[in-house]
Amino acid sequence: MIGIVTVIFYKADSLHMQMEQEILDAKQMLETADELRQSSDDLTDFARTFVVTKDPEFKQRYFTTLAIRNGKAPRPEGYANVYWDLSKEDRERKHPLGEKKPLRDIIRDLPFTPEEKARLKAAEDHSNALVNLEIEAINAVEGRFKDAHGQYTVLTEPDQQRAIALLHSEAYYEAKQKIMNPIDDFMSLLNKRIEGIFYALNSNLAFYEYLMFAVIVGFIFINLLIYRYLVKRNMLDRQELEYLVEQRTQNLEASQRKLQEAQSLAHFGSWELNLETNALTWSDEVYRIFEIDREDFDVSYELFSHFIHPDDRALVDRIYQNSVSYRTPYRIEHRLLLRDGRVKYVLESGETFYDTKGTPVRSIGTIYDITDRKRYEQTLKDREALLSAVVEQSMDGISLVDRSGHFVMVNNAYTELTGYSKSELSRMHVYDLLPHGQQPDMFPGIIRTRQASRREKQLRRKDGSVFLAEISATPIMIGQEERVLGIVRDVTEYRRMERALEYSARHDALTGLYNRHVLEKQLSAELVRAERYNHPLSLFMLDIDHFKKINDTFGHQVGDMALRKVADILKKTMRKTDITARYGGEEFVIILPESSHDEAMELAQRLCSEIAAEPYMRGGEGEFFLTVSIGVASLSKSTDSPGKLLEAADTAMYAAKHSGRNRVVSA
Secondary structure, rough: HHHHHHHHHHHHHHHHHHHHHHHHHHHHHHHHHHHHHHHHHHHHHHHHHHHOOOHHHHHHHHHHHHEEEEEEOEEEEOOOOOOOOOHHHHHHHHHOOOOOOHHHHHHOOOOOHHHHHHHHHHHHHHHHHHHHHHHHHHHHHHHOOOOOOOOOOOOOOHHHHHHHHHHHHHHHHHHHHHHHHHHHHHHHHHHHHHHHHHHHHHHHHHHHHHHHHHHHHHHHHHHHHHHHHHHHOOOHHHHHHHHHHHHHHHHHHHHHHHHHHHHHHHHEEEEEEEEOOOOOEEOOHHHHHHHHHHHOOOHHHHHHHOOOEEHHHHHHHHHHHHHHHHHEEEEEEEEEEEOOOEEEEEEEEEEEEEOOEEEEEEEEEEEEHHHHHHHHHHHHHHHHHHHHOOOOOOOEEEEEEEOEEEEEEOHHHHHHHHHOEEEHOOOEEHHHHHOOOOOOOHHHHHHHOHHHHHHHEEEEEOOEEEEEEEEEEEEEEOOOEEEEEEEEEEOHHHHHHHHHHHHHHEEOOOOOOOOOOHHHHHHHHHHHHHHHHHOOOOEEEEEEEEHHHHHHHHHHHHHHHHHHHHHHHHHHHHHOEEEEEEEEEEEEEEEEEOOOOHHHHHHHHHHHHHHHHHHEOOOOHOEEEEEEEEEEEEOOHOOOOHHHHHHHHHHHHHHHHHHOOEEEEEE
């Protein structure tokens, strides 16, 4: 009999040790999967924060996290709980650094099933693919872009908006989903495996409990007989027999404690309902999940129902009753309403056993606290809503197209830019937005090279109007599918203003001629060219005679009109190769490339006559004639610099004024 008891205890203890090891393995597998999820979230948070704030601390955190995951930096203990905002000293004190080991090797060494490993490998592969996009965004903030070989060697202006768009797009969210979905599938697979472990444990434990009870009762009965017999014969010490029974009882209690520890470790509780007596028993973990003390409550099905959230109570009861009636196992997620008003989410499963007559006699099951998982799911939903809001509220048009060029997604700004609705764009090709006659070159190039591109192209709206658009397009992978993320901005007005500013910077506002700054630059360039090729160069300086008198007599408005009149004559008279500028006040300078001194004198004489020949009208108050004084200078040894050439022409012009005006004088 002692041998039988010993074998039963050995079998039970072996079962508990096996189950305990499986639970410890499951815990480590859960922590590994959670580290993969947490590291992916950390990479996302650090990359997004960096591209928005440009704070180098977050870039450092990003690459530290990547190095830890790839086994290039020591791994902190309890990585998923690392609080990165602690100082480096506090962080390493609370999470001591361990060995360098890639997360992929840790997954390989743990006893995952092939299906579980496939899920984690898919999540890790998608996460590594997303890292490429995040690194591209980080480099864009710092003005580094890919060359033809995919290396970040192209240095140009930083593009923070593009970086933010890369990490806050619908495509980025979908890529994140490709990471999280396999992890969620893995969690479901592992939960099912743990449930199977506990189901087998409960079934085997029940068997061993009944067997142990029968054996112990038989053992005690036989030992009592032996004890009685031996006492009579003075062959057995009573104290020795009591010690033996106590040792066997302690072994049974130790096995029960191991079961409770395993349940606590995995946050799994087990329960049993005797349908004949309506007695309900809970494991210690169920009390912890419900956050009540064993001494304060007599557990019953009614007590269990009281803790179920009122909105879920009828559904849970109906599923359990149907399970009993149809003899099928059940599995359900529902909420618990705790005494302090907090809500927990649990996954409950159970099965009912029947006697030979088909009468239900006993229900057993497990309950698993999934509150953290539900919070994580809600976090994903909140992030989805945030990303969707960011995309939809963007002032730039954002689109996602497939490899063939058909629109997959557009935001509201894109519909406002093009005039097409989202429904219409979903049936369109990117080429449909090109003006008639414009050749498609940007999209084919991106698909062929798989390199990002940014250009200014004309696009056609639904009403037929054309606008200039700045288009940034980036090829991205979403799962196994290649997509192109496009960001479109209407720059028509911006370029118009830019051209207007450029024109204003080079031209005189009143006359439309070149201004003094442009004249001086052009004169220096022409002087260098003339000296290099030994070509002639001349210029003359022109001043309106008695201009102050015109202003004083008729007013500055008439004076301005006189300046424009002279400018118009200069535009009509001078050659296309000549450079005409308003030098200041009523003075004008004309550069004459490839013109000898005689040719310049002849042109100046003709211009002086043409200006003097045209009367200047002023309404009904009569008319007067404009005259000018012109000084002509040409390139020579004494006038071999822009300053000397201008000075010579200026001196000649003043000589023309002093000698009677309305004439041309040579320097």
